[in-house]
Structure formats: C-alpha cells, structure tokens
Amino acid sequence: MPHGGPAVRDSEEWDWWAQFLADRGYAVVQPNYRGSTGFGTAFLEKGKGEWGLKMQDDLNDAVAHLAKAGIADPKRVCVVGASYGGYAALRAAQRDGSLYRCAVSYAGVADLGHLARFDSRSLYGKSARAYLKEKAPDFKAVFPINFPQQFSAPVLLVHGKKDLRVPVAQSREMAEKLRKAGKPVDYVEQAEGDHHFSREQDRLQFLQLLEAFLKKHNPA
Numbered sequence: 001m002p003h004g005g006p007a008v009r010d011s012e013e014w015d016w017w018a019q020f021l022a023d024r025g026y027a028v029v030q031p032n033y034r035g036s037t038g039f040g041t042a043f044l045e046k047g048k049g050e051w052g053l054k055m056q057d058d059l060n061d062a063v064a065h066l067a068k069a070g071i072a073d074p075k076r077v078c079v080v081g082a083s084y085g086g087y088a089a090l091r092a093a094q095r096d097g098s099l100y101r102c103a104v105s106y107a108g109v110a111d112l113g114h115l116a117r118f119d120s121r122s123l124y125g126k127s128a129r130a131y132l133k134e135k136a137p138d139f140k141a142v143f144p145i146n147f148p149q150q151f152s153a154p155v156l157l158v159h160g161k162k163d164l165r166v167p168v169a170q171s172r173e174m175a176e177k178l179r180k181a182g183k184p185v186d187y188v189e190q191a192e193g194d195h196h197f198s199r200e201q202d203r204l205q206f207l208q209l210l211e212a213f214l215k216k217h218n219p220a
Contacts, residue, residue, distance in 0.1 A: 001030050002059055004083030006047060009036040017080070020207050025220030027072050033058035048134055051112075052091045052142030059088060060099055074099070078218045080210070082106040083166060083195065087144075090155065090174065094144040097152030102217040104156045104210060107166045107195050110145040110174040145170075148177040154184035156213040158206055160193020186213060 001018060003010045010030035018028045032039065033055045035047020047055055059079065066072035079100050081089045086108020093103035140146050155178060159171035168189060175187035188209055193202045214220070 002081045002085040002088040004085045006035045006084040007037050009038040029062050031062040056091055078102040080104040090144040093153040093155055094147050094150045100153050102154045106158045107163055109166055110170045112143050145174050148181040151183045154217050157187045160190045163195045165195040
C-alpha cells in the first residue's frame with residue numbers, strides 16, 4: 001500500500017485503509033520507498049528521476065522481503081494506493097503485473113503530462129511543472145496511460161468528480177483505454193468525492209468496492 005505524495009511518509013499510527021484490510025485478514029505493508037520524507041535529504045533526493053523506475057523497484061523489494069520472512073505469499077499480492085500511490089498501483093499492474101494479482105487506484109495519476117497541463121493554470125504552475133520534470137524527466141515512458149496493452153492484472157479505479165488535485169479525467173481516460181485494450185477494469189466515479197475522502201459516505205463506498213474487488217481477485 002504505497003503512500004501518496006510522494007514526498008511524505010507512512011508511520012505506525014492509525015490508518016483507516018490499513019486497519020480495514022488487516023481486519024479482513026490481509027497482511028498490509030506501507031513501504032517508505034525512496035523519495036519519502038523523514039529519512040534525511042539524501043534518501044529524499046534518491047527519488048529524483050525515479051518515478052515509475054527505482055521507486056517501483058522498492059515496492060517490489062518490500063514484497064520480496066515479506067515473502068522471505070514468511071509474512072506474505074508472493075503469489076497472492078495486490079497493490080492499493082491513492083494519488084501518487086494510485087499511480088504506483090497502476091504502474092505496478094502495467095510494468096510488474098507478474099508480481100501482483102490485482103491493483104486498486106483511488107484518484108491515481110495516470111498521465112503526468114495531463115497533470116502538468118492542469119497544474120499550469122495554477123498560481124505556481126511553472127514551478128509545479130519543473131518539480132514534475134525533475135521527478136520524471138520522460139513523462140511518456142513511465143506513465144501507464146500510454147501502455148494499456150501491457151496491463152496484466154485486473155484494476156479497480158475510483159475517482160471523485162470534485163477532485164481539484166488530480167482531475168477525474170485521469171481515471172476516465174485510463175478506464176477507457178483499458179477497456180479498448182480488452183483489459184479487466186472496474187471504474188466508479190463518486191459524484192461528490194474529492195481528493196481527500198472528506199465525506200464519510202465516500203470512504204464507506206470505497207471500502208465496500210475495495211472489499212468486493214479483493215474478494216474476487218485476491219481473497220484473504
């Protein structure tokens with residue numbers, strides 16, 4: 001369950017997603033991959049230019065570590081995330097589908113070029129684009145919307161129509177491309193949903209969708 005950001009980090013505190021999944025019988029790992037904060041500047045800067053590359057390798061390494069420790073079955077792993085974590089889930093399904101049985105993306109970034117154009121309309125648009133180019137110099141090469149035919153794991157996409165950080169068009173277009181490529185995808189839009197699950201109703205609906213999807217593709 002990779003965190004969003006990506007320049008934030010997960011810690012040992014209450015997390016309703018993780019707690020829900022643990023309650024349903026899943027082992028949950030929240031890896032602080034390179035580029036996460038709280039581990040020093042050098043670790044943070046290891047994320048430069050590594051979106052979809054070594055940052056993804058770190059997620060795969062977490063799975064391998066848990067498998068070696070006997071905590072996880074490497075043949076029964078699903079990746080779940082939101083925002084950047086949603087991107088990481090989509091990238092995993094596209095790039096490393098042999099390692100994951102399914103992927104779930106809430107408000108995930110599927111097309112960084114589209115996000116950069118969206119951000120360009122904001123007050124800090126130029127600096128936002130420069131930041132994104134620093135993290136992923138080649139937008140096309142590492143963004144899953146460009147490779148729908150490469151997906152080899154079923155995907156659940158959920159996105160709020162009132163998301164002001166990652167436009168709902170990201171998931172709409174990703175779902176459309178996956179369908180055209182004949183790939184298994186479930187897509188749900190939340191009419192009042194935003195980027196942060198501000199409404200209880202949206203959180204509850206998402207957990208219900210998540211549970212049903214996992215029961216189908218990766219039961220505990």
